[in-house]
Amino acid sequence: MDLSRRELLTASALALASPKVAWSAVSAGGRRVAADGAGAASAQPIVLCWNENPYGPSPAARAVLSGTIPIACRYPDEDIEQLVAVLAKKEKFPAAHIVVGTGSGELLCALGFLHGKGGGEIIAAEPTYAELTNYAKHAGAELKFVPVDKQLNHDLAAMRAAVSARTRAVYICNPNNPTGTAISAAAIRSFVGSLPDSVTTIVDEAYLDFADTDGVQTVTDLVGAGKRVVVLRTFSKIHGMAGVRCGYGITRPDLAAEIAAARMSSANIFAMRAARASLADEAFLTDTRRRIIASRKRITDELQRLGLAYARPQTNFVFFDTGAPLARFDQFMKTRNILVGRLFPPYNNWCRITIGTEPETDAFLRGLQAYTAKRTQA
Numbered sequence: 001m002d003l004s005r006r007e008l009l010t011a012s013a014l015a016l017a018s019p020k021v022a023w024s025a026v027s028a029g030g031r032r033v034a035a036d037g038a039g040a041a042s043a044q045p046i047v048l049c050w051n052e053n054p055y056g057p058s059p060a061a062r063a064v065l066s067g068t069i070p071i072a073c074r075y076p077d078e079d080i081e082q083l084v085a086v087l088a089k090k091e092k093f094p095a096a097h098i099v100v101g102t103g104s105g106e107l108l109c110a111l112g113f114l115h116g117k118g119g120g121e122i123i124a125a126e127p128t129y130a131e132l133t134n135y136a137k138h139a140g141a142e143l144k145f146v147p148v149d150k151q152l153n154h155d156l157a158a159m160r161a162a163v164s165a166r167t168r169a170v171y172i173c174n175p176n177n178p179t180g181t182a183i184s185a186a187a188i189r190s191f192v193g194s195l196p197d198s199v200t201t202i203v204d205e206a207y208l209d210f211a212d213t214d215g216v217q218t219v220t221d222l223v224g225a226g227k228r229v230v231v232l233r234t235f236s237k238i239h240g241m242a243g244v245r246c247g248y249g250i251t252r253p254d255l256a257a258e259i260a261a262a263r264m265s266s267a268n269i270f271a272m273r274a275a276r277a278s279l280a281d282e283a284f285l286t287d288t289r290r291r292i293i294a295s296r297k298r299i300t301d302e303l304q305r306l307g308l309a310y311a312r313p314q315t316n317f318v319f320f321d322t323g324a325p326l327a328r329f330d331q332f333m334k335t336r337n338i339l340v341g342r343l344f345p346p347y348n349n350w351c352r353i354t355i356g357t358e359p360e361t362d363a364f365l366r367g368l369q370a371y372t373a374k375r376t377q378a
């Protein structure tokens with residue numbers, strides 16, 4: 001039996017709890033079923049460690065996905081053009097500024113390769129989403145990591161100070177994964193304005209739809225101003241289509257062409273059509289955002305009540321201090337069939353918890369309360 005990387009990662013996380021659970025998750029093809037709300041042993045674990053959106057895909061995207069099966073024998077060239085046209089209209093740029101990918105992850109890898117090859121220096125925060133830097137490392141990049149500040153925000157002053165004559169790109173994940181924090185568009189604009197023209201700034205806005213702080217907004221205007229900036233978006237988060245694989249970049253036409261040439265795969269017809277349908281399903285997008293933000297508030301309220309520190313979340317996940325090495329919380333939650341654990345050094349006591357459905361949030365909060373009570377008694 002062949003296992004995908006994701007299945008192997010999930011299985012190995014699960015195997016820490018119980019090989020039986022691990023095997024059942026893998027043999028279900030990675031399918032995860034929300035628990036009944038009790039969080040007790042159900043057939044499938046509650047998986048709160050991948051920042052997925054459990055409400056998706058949208059009703060419109062689901063209909064299009066199944067309706068596309070009969071024409072899956074066709075190449076998707078026209079569908080790619082149609083999605084690019086829709087995205088161009090949405091973003092208010094000519095089509096030459098848009099580049100689509102098999103997930104924004106593919107575009108991050110292409111950017112890591114283009115800027116890292118031949119020893120190019122790339123600057124990123126620590127911790128941040130590692131897909132670009134991991135890929136760049138294989139291409140021979142020199143990586144410079146700049147710790148986030150005390151509020152767990154990107155430290156743009158320190159990142160600017162780290163720029164050298166060898167710097168080819170700076171990666172800003174805004175809001176940031178795994179900390180969940182976001183910086184203002186104004187801060188990014190002034191950072192980009194201070195850079196030499198040769199340096200590319202990659203602004204990953206995968207989670208921007210979940211932000212609710214004034215001033216935290218897109219910086220596509222920098223692209224309009226002709227800056228060497230690439231803004232990345234994905235259909236994996238608010239659109240709830242992580243398994244469908246679709247993302248896109250908004251950038252200058254010269255950079256869009258370079259990124260397109262560095263992609264390793266071509267888009268698939270399901271992703272192209274479902275993405276278009278999802279963009280038009282505004283009721284779903286509004287409802288998802290409302291529900292995620294409401295559950296996020298429930299989680300931060302509870303963290304506050306329990307006296308546990310957390311970074312200000314602008315995402316569909318919350319990063320918080322469990323008060324002890326993460327492995328303990330991870331093991332405890334696994335006994336309740338809830339998967340939370342991923343370590344983000346140097347935050348070895350901190351947990352990044354994905355916001356699931358309402359019953360999953362109930363189960364998580366019950367687990368968190370029980371864990372905290374047990375720790376207090378010990």
Ligand code: PLP
Binds near residue numbers: 247
């Ligand atoms: N960017 C960030 C910040 C992410 O957290 C992720 C996935 O979790 C991605 C990009 C990749 O998204 P995609 O599924 O579009 O490849």
